[in-house]
Amino acid sequence: MCGIVAYLGDKEAEPLLLEGLRRLEYRGYDSSGIAVLNGGGLELVKKVGRIQQLERALASHPLHGSLGISHTRWATHGKATDINAHPHTDASGKLAIVHNGVIENYGVLKKKLAEKGYSFRTETDTEVLAVLIGFHFDTLDTETENRLEMAVMEALREITGTYGLVAIHQDQPGIMVGARRGSPLVLGIGPHEHFLASDVSAVAAHTQTVAHLRDFDVVTIDRNGYRLKSLTHNKAGLEISRIDYQAADTELGDFPHFMLKEIFEQTISIQNAVRGRLNIEESTAQLGGLNLTPQEIREIDRIVITGCGTAMHSGMVGEYIIESLAHVPVEVEWASEFRLRNSPLDRRTLVIAVSQSGETEDTLGALREARRKGHRVLGICNNVASTLARETDGGVYMYAGPEVSVAATKSFTSQAVIFLLLALLLGRMRFLSGTQGKEIIQAIEALPDQITQILKQSAHIRSIAEKYRKADSMLFFGRQMQYGIALEGALKMKEITYIHAEGHPTAELKHGIIALVDEDTPSVFLCPRDGAYDKNSNNMQQVRARKGPVIAVATEGDEEIHQHADDIICIPAAPEYVTPILSVIPLQLFAYHMAVILGRDVDKPRNLAKSVTVP
Numbered sequence: 001m002c003g004i005v006a007y008l009g010d011k012e013a014e015p016l017l018l019e020g021l022r023r024l025e026y027r028g029y030d031s032s033g034i035a036v037l038n039g040g041g042l043e044l045v046k047k048v049g050r051i052q053q054l055e056r057a058l059a060s061h062p063l064h065g066s067l068g069i070s071h072t073r074w075a076t077h078g079k080a081t082d083i084n085a086h087p088h089t090d091a092s093g094k095l096a097i098v099h100n101g102v103i104e105n106y107g108v109l110k111k112k113l114a115e116k117g118y119s120f121r122t123e124t125d126t127e128v129l130a131v132l133i134g135f136h137f138d139t140l141d142t143e144t145e146n147r148l149e150m151a152v153m154e155a156l157r158e159i160t161g162t163y164g165l166v167a168i169h170q171d172q173p174g175i176m177v178g179a180r181r182g183s184p185l186v187l188g189i190g191p192h193e194h195f196l197a198s199d200v201s202a203v204a205a206h207t208q209t210v211a212h213l214r215d216f217d218v219v220t221i222d223r224n225g226y227r228l229k230s231l232t233h234n235k236a237g238l239e240i241s242r243i244d245y246q247a248a249d250t251e252l253g254d255f256p257h258f259m260l261k262e263i264f265e266q267t268i269s270i271q272n273a274v275r276g277r278l279n280i281e282e283s284t285a286q287l288g289g290l291n292l293t294p295q296e297i298r299e300i301d302r303i304v305i306t307g308c309g310t311a312m313h314s315g316m317v318g319e320y321i322i323e324s325l326a327h328v329p330v331e332v333e334w335a336s337e338f339r340l341r342n343s344p345l346d347r348r349t350l351v352i353a354v355s356q357s358g359e360t361e362d363t364l365g366a367l368r369e370a371r372r373k374g375h376r377v378l379g380i381c382n383n384v385a386s387t388l389a390r391e392t393d394g395g396v397y398m399y400a401g402p403e404v405s406v407a408a409t410k411s412f413t414s415q416a417v418i419f420l421l422l423a424l425l426l427g428r429m430r431f432l433s434g435t436q437g438k439e440i441i442q443a444i445e446a447l448p449d450q451i452t453q454i455l456k457q458s459a460h461i462r463s464i465a466e467k468y469r470k471a472d473s474m475l476f477f478g479r480q481m482q483y484g485i486a487l488e489g490a491l492k493m494k495e496i497t498y499i500h501a502e503g504h505p506t507a508e509l510k511h512g513i514i515a516l517v518d519e520d521t522p523s524v525f526l527c528p529r530d531g532a533y534d535k536n537s538n539n540m541q542q543v544r545a546r547k548g549p550v551i552a553v554a555t556e557g558d559e560e561i562h563q564h565a566d567d568i569i570c571i572p573a574a575p576e577y578v579t580p581i582l583s584v585i586p587l588q589l590f591a592y593h594m595a596v597i598l599g600r601d602v603d604k605p606r607n608l609a610k611s612v613t614v615p
């Protein structure tokens, strides 16, 4: 979490840094700050709250200079306060750093530095790192040419933990030093200017030429260019690439919130996930990025899907889809659990790590653990330049475009459709007939129009949200393929409205959850016309018998549902294996409208950040 932007060039740094921070605000937004170097020395402004607070402070105290660093924070160590905000300075007040990550041994280092006479103003791990770099800087001869670079490298050799960081020092005014371990850092290269940032969105408006630092890289930038070193003596240079990134993709256009924009983009993002991946002639899918031979695909006899949050829920949908269409046993595990336990996997088990950002610490931990044990790990991910994309043996990109809203929406449906493609591929290599393959392809191709039909009900869904706006608690129920959707619907509701919400397998209702049912607690039932319809109807009646309001997500044309539910949202009729991709959309809209009605900060809900890069 946390976002970093740094600039060294011939323009004023402050407006460029502020613009970059606004694009990175999804990474954390409880405080932010900027430090610049100019002829007058190091100047710094930092503020608790959203970036607007920093902008306001800068309006009355502008910072001038063409070298600067900046940061938007998601607190890990120390409360969200002005003083704990980044940049942090060393004891001399001449060195400033911005940092994304966690210094695990900061307690020990702090004690050692305190014994040397250093004192600390904040509760953060980052200040300890700043003081440590400052200590090394001050012990080096003042004539040392690479003094800041050497001080940063010395300090990093003493720490355990993760970092993407940038340091500047008043006594070396034309230099900034960046380093990475575990947290992303991108070098943006423009004519007469360089950027360092947590992700390309912060630099894309200024340069399309970028290089992603690797773990243990240290880059020193001055007015003539950059120089790369590595803490592990890795001699490889940086791989420079051109990014295909439209700044407009991260702009709102006519939508009031990114979440609504991204919900509506799903007609397109689904098509992007499928484009070029259907083999109509053979009635199968083609997924070249898997880097597996047909024989290797045939030999897979078990799949473990891992991820966090919404990505994990898409994995639960994937489990049902793959097992029902390809008959390959699948297990789904929270990445945070999988990484710590000793799962008995064998040679023919394929591990799939799912992540929109490709930077989620627990998902990366799970993938590294699986690879350490010799397993092949594939990724399903959106961020092409992410750590997950680089560390997996192959995978499938989502091509959903930037997902800015903290609440994941379009990434979920793209992940689910990729599981469908994978199931089609695996199934056609086993027992699915060409006719069955064709039916699946037709169902996939029908999705964009069906999603459009659902989106047309946005106003109706808003009226349901109005009706239940006073609810303190909600329950979401689904069976089989819809169970993951119940969890996802509850997650969306709680994360952006702060209403307590729980998702459960429908039949569990009777085993305890029914005690929560009362007239003020709406229950959302996912009950398309499938094999479980009658059972679901019974469960809805059990809730209504206890005066609990029932909202049903049901199949268009289902007349019977009116007997079981107070409010109904329809999805088009579709084969069972695609209904989760449809039924999730009303729940995204339900949570969205409820959050707007309640006046919540939809795109930046409290306490959250888009990319969870801490364990």
Ligand code: F6R
Binding pocket: 308, 309, 310, 311, 312, 354, 355, 356, 357, 358, 359, 360, 363, 406, 407, 408, 409, 491, 492, 495, 610, 611, 612
């Ligand atoms: C929920 C949400 C989170 C993420 C989770 C994993 O709306 O956004 O639960 O799904 O933090 O993130 P990625 O997919 O980036 O690994």
